[in-house]
Amino acid sequence: MGLRPSSSSSSSSSSRAGLLIIWWCCLIQYSNMALGSKTRHFKWEVEYMYWSPDCVEHVVMGINGQFPGPTIRARAGDTVHVELTNKLPTEGVVIHWHGIRQQGTPWADGTASISQCVINPGETFLYRFKVDKAGTYFYHGHYGMQRSAGLYGSLIVDVAEGAKEPFHYDGEFNLLLSDWWHQSAHEQELGLSSKPMRWPGEPQSLLMNGRGQYNCSLAAHFTNSSSTQCKFNGTEQCAPEILRVMPKKTYRLRLASTTALASLNLAIGNHKMVVVEADGNYVQPFVVEDMDIYSGESYSVLLTTDQDPSQNYWVSISVRGRKPQTPQGLTILHYLHHPKTTLIPTRPPPVAPLWNNYTHSKLFTTKILALMGTPRPPTTTHRRIALLNTQNYIDGYTKWAINNLSLVLPSTPYLGALKYSINNAFDGEKPPENFPMDYNVMNPATNQNSSYGSGVYMLDFNTTVDVILQNANALAENTSEIHPWHLHGHDFWVLGYGEGRFSDQKENNFNFRNPPFRNTAVIFPYGWTALRFVADNPGAWAFHCHIEPHLHMGMGVVFAEGVHLVGKVPHEALTCGLTGKMFMGGNGKP
């Protein structure tokens, strides 16, 4: 049995509702709308379950029997309460609320070893935080490689009651993008930590809302591979979520990528998209035929259904930046009320730009600019930290390092260690602000050795900090990878991108007028990316490559600021390591 349209009645006429940008409400998104704000309660259980994300049954980490986990929907200004119970048999768990700044609740950021101790099996932890800003967000595990295991879901924040978005749309869809391996996350984790390293390889499948196809293809008809045509009745866990649209309407597509590894390019056959939001901030609308989305990023695009309604169209995601060994992820845009015998489009899926066509990627990325009304960056900075990422060996183990230190997370959460001035919880030495002047980013390092580090970049409260992310050649010659870096607890301005090694003169080209305000930014191969943010959020915050194996291999740093201003940290967040010992000893405060 093939895929069939749910409806084949004739189209209803509808007035063309084009893209309408409403400028006057932009500022509203940045103010908390206390009026009418609610507390949204969720009771979740994290557990392993059998699931077939790509039609092949494996073990996934789910929430309340669902994969991906339930979608949280709230309004700006609401408080979200998630009572999270760990039902895993032997593993700890935490959940990070990606893009939520956690102002006043740094202990709820859900990062193991940084904001809290993990929740042990059988125990419950209450995440309570305010979602202050409308936008498209998501959540995911932030311990070991539990994101790769499937622990993720969507978090959508609507504008506050009475507020308006700066654009119009008639309906919306939410697509959470991910990649999926048949090897368990446990085994991937072991492989990465082994000597020699065993790289988990490219994902078997790409998923949209947790759905992909491995043993068959929706587009088998169009490929010259041996793949067979998928046959779904629609109830399968791996059946694609069809986007059913009315003609001549405008839809908002909320896109977020929680991939473990893959950078993606998304396209919709025959349709253009207007990008309007990135990482929970509005952007100057711009039109694209396809768009890149890196792990950790989220976007909203507007899609106007102005094409031939008697046809269906592909929605595709394809791997970028790595030689693809994974088939496109596909679903279908289906125009309702037009007679059709099948849901499968009559033309082949969009052809993705060449995986290593970085010009194409940069063109897209540099188009992203803040919408008027977005907070603008301070014009000067108090401190500039240059972070060179290199691939290295430590005792024969393959690692990523930042300024020659590969992050190892300590057993005591930084937040607690800093709040209670526990000195031996992590490396006391300050991590370096820079890297050697003579380091040649275009070649493999001459000395490929590195060290482990767990030091913290202590930021003066309320100061402005620049970070220059500097890419370099990896261990192999002629190899430099894409790294999307994600900052917890803050949005940053992306002041500029460039090729080769950054130098202070490049500063002259920084964009201070409308730099995009984001929480994730990519560094391109052999390039640099300049970020600025204000250290105004008391807490300890991870800043890391959002590729999960890379973080696991040490590609991250920790920032901390104003920890003396942090209010009471729930003791449940500090039961481990030296904070646990301190409390258990009963010898110290509090």
Place this chain on the structure above:
Amino acid sequence: MGLRPSSSSSSSSSSRAGLLIIWWCCLIQYSNMALGSKTRHFKWEVEYMYWSPDCVEHVVMGINGQFPGPTIRARAGDTVHVELTNKLPTEGVVIHWHGIRQQGTPWADGTASISQCVINPGETFLYRFKVDKAGTYFYHGHYGMQRSAGLYGSLIVDVAEGAKEPFHYDGEFNLLLSDWWHQSAHEQELGLSSKPMRWPGEPQSLLMNGRGQYNCSLAAHFTNSSSTQCKFNGTEQCAPEILRVMPKKTYRLRLASTTALASLNLAIGNHKMVVVEADGNYVQPFVVEDMDIYSGESYSVLLTTDQDPSQNYWVSISVRGRKPQTPQGLTILHYLHHPKTTLIPTRPPPVAPLWNNYTHSKLFTTKILALMGTPRPPTTTHRRIALLNTQNYIDGYTKWAINNLSLVLPSTPYLGALKYSINNAFDGEKPPENFPMDYNVMNPATNQNSSYGSGVYMLDFNTTVDVILQNANALAENTSEIHPWHLHGHDFWVLGYGEGRFSDQKENNFNFRNPPFRNTAVIFPYGWTALRFVADNPGAWAFHCHIEPHLHMGMGVVFAEGVHLVGKVPHEALTCGLTGKMFMGGNGKP
């Protein structure tokens, strides 16, 4: 390349050293020899690693890069210090010292949820305990199904300096027996906890000292299966550990079974064995041609090398009590100093008794009697608890239950909850002392529903307790399984075994003269086993079926006695659940 003897020089003559039982020293084993006792220090790291236990590479849980973990060797009266660091990425861990009574150190028993909180990743816990009694023991994980994952090793306690064993031997070998699956323990665990249950099935291989063969057979030549002959150079992780012996000597074979599931029968081609120890207690020596060993049991047997030294001989282990789908585990007894071209014996491996020949099993088990000098049981009891085991459903999940309660372990360790009188840490209701008079153990239960329970059998300190383990029909008709039950913190006397339902009249046949003193006892299908022990060890103690999936499915109970006499429990053992909260709150003692 085939297996080759390590030496083929001619035999040296040696005077025949037969079995010599030295009676006079029996009592010495029960007294602590403070004189010359030492503290044995070990620093261990538990981690996952790639390993090929049966020549197929999989992930195993190892210690210090070894599988099985390092052997602990100590003398009676010594103190063992194991500084255990958890290097697993996201899982907690504990280690149980199987057979060690932990007098005065109940917090060191290494049972998650009972004696301690699990050790979290990155943290270190110090196990410190006295090994008061010479014997053959082992250790293993006691959290989730980490024993199935490979977390185990040997613990050998020699007699105290100057003391003598009640038998003579010229050399010894240590064989730790286990079973091995190619499916990960995580996935087995999920299958068991799923609705409907997915049973992990029979093991792929049987291992001796962590070595077995899956894709080949040492005895391929003799089987009519398609298996190929193993070719080893001896350095392979799965190459058998050859027992190299001199002719006309007596060897002690220390045997312990840490199988997850399999009951085993061990035989040595052409050789008889004299059983002299069971679970760390001497037994009346008796001669066998083959012997059963259930999970949780340990034995010493004496083997005299009185056979043709120009031949080699098989050492085999075979599955009993379940229809075998696992090849025999094999290694070789190799007589040194006799010219041989191959290590492979010229005759086929021993044929195991039929898997369901329970008469054979019972014959062996009932031969096990205490050696003179072993402590004798009190002749009367203060309390008799009858424990009926049944297979049941709870909300459609398949479980094992004891008196209709299926054990679920709470998140607060019993030891801490009891010591600090935390009432809501586990079911306050006392679990039942008995089961319905009219329960027909020969048929599937009429009502197959059961409930979860976490109550404790509170035992009055220093009283004598009888436990009648009553087997029954499982869910399927004509099915009743073997269950080896293991008691923590104590040895018990096995007063008797019987068929069908126990009744008080059966007591007349109890053996009070020389009942075996053990920590593990089997119940045969449709039978009962009567145990007696003295509740003289302050603490909280697990008593459970040692088949790991059965325990995981609820087949166990918890005993506690004299907890008010327990000294200071290290706070690190109580960082979780309600004890953790109590300490963290800083509101209570201590």
